[in-house]
Amino acid sequence: MKDHSVPELIALSLQGDEDDETAWEAIRELHDRGGDEVFEAAVRLLHSASSRERGRGTDILAQLGGRKRSDALMAKCADEILSALATEQDADVLGSMGVALGHLWDARAVPALQPLKDHPDEDVRMGVVMGMMHHRDPVAIQTLIELSRDSDEDVRNWATFSLGSQAEDVDTPELRDALFDRLTESNIELRGEALVGLALRKDPRVLEPLRRELESSEVIVLAVEAAQALEDLSLLPLLHGLRDPPGKADSYFRSVLAEAISHLESLA
Template sequence: MVTPTDDLSTDELFALTLQGDEEDPGAWRAIWQLHHRGGEDVFQRAAAWLQSSSPKERGRGANVLSQLEFRHRLPERVARFTDVLLPALAKEQDAAVLEAMAAALGHLGDPRSVPALLPLKDHPDAHVRFGVVMGLSQHRDAQALQALIQLSRDPDETVREWATFTLGSQAREVDTPELREALVDRLSEAHPKIRGEALLGLALRKDARALEPLRRVLEGGVVTTLDVEAAQALEDVSLLPLLLEHREGFDAEEADPEFLAVLFEAIQSLESLPR
């Protein structure tokens, strides 16, 4: 697919990354194009921006490095990108730039990022702590998991949600008592997505403590796709009647197609189990 930025020079694309606010769609199209273009020139420009006096340029440099050449990125390239990000992170003070750098390290997945990110888990700015969650999301060593457990109890709702998601679903291959307890702690959440991530994480590990809270959720008014996925993952056929009630009670015109697809798949899955 040809985009309006395909014919622009690297200089022009870098200039476009600075337009608007941090989430400006045009800026992110330019960043995406630089990710695809790759090459030494793009790397050198992004690395140089990490040393800029402009916080926005430093943040955009990290944004570009985060997924540069992601389609065919060799381990030595990941190491090289990390080599320029780590010293920049160590001296950075701007919260928005710290978030961008932490998230970039998360995309790169170099294990050297873990000790560099750990001191930021207690940063006073929630955006930085969110960046730490993103930065640690690929790592499964004990230090990274302990930090994510701490962040799953963070006072900021978004930080808690993504840390719980990382522990519950993304790190589903990890199963420790401490991780399970962290998920159990989130079952009392008022926020349905955080609670749903905790339920799904416990269900994926076949933890029986998910059953009764999940039953109460399915009997209540607000049910999310996460709750339905948890019912399927837990594989307890006693939940099937509740799922059937939701199927029978949906409005075909107003129902969310994604929710219905997940619901029908969960019903089919539980119906196939022995009773």
């Protein structure tokens, strides 16, 4: 991709479907290349009559400059996306704009995205979660609490993750209750995110649900992480019992388990 010109990379970014790998390789090259030419090309796409082009312009601006991007460049990209967001109607583009604002860490995303939390398209609501997950002001937290009860499982999962471990420094009764409500989910990962969030806040209600997860036939890493965070020594025998379970645990699970056991044993 490094041998392609900016116009050639823009053309490649518009090929195929949303997940086309060649298109995303071109977008990543545009991110890393940065510069005024790429910025101006992305802004032109952002104001195109084609929703496809507006979405790709958003994707390019989302991480323009790559790992070396400056705060000033991030604010400049956010300016363009926020301006376009005010009049955008296409659900796919709105979802991309939410994700982009999440990459740009701009606090203006919170009031801009909050009105979209009840949008009928789940991808738009997912974009709201992504755009707000790094922010800690009350509006962002309240919006994430509401989206943790969303009708779409993926939206609930990401909102629960955002509240549970990403917003560890925020602790309110309403947030804890939102996490507790997710412990009845059928999705084991979603339950795990809620377990971790409650354990980090040392909520005593999590002990028995966590014990049941550790005693179940399928134990995931999140449950082990929650046991470490809760720091309740009564869970040590259950963790010991997971060291040599039937079947094969991967190396990552075993390393997390070993760390949890070591941590709890150090508290004894």
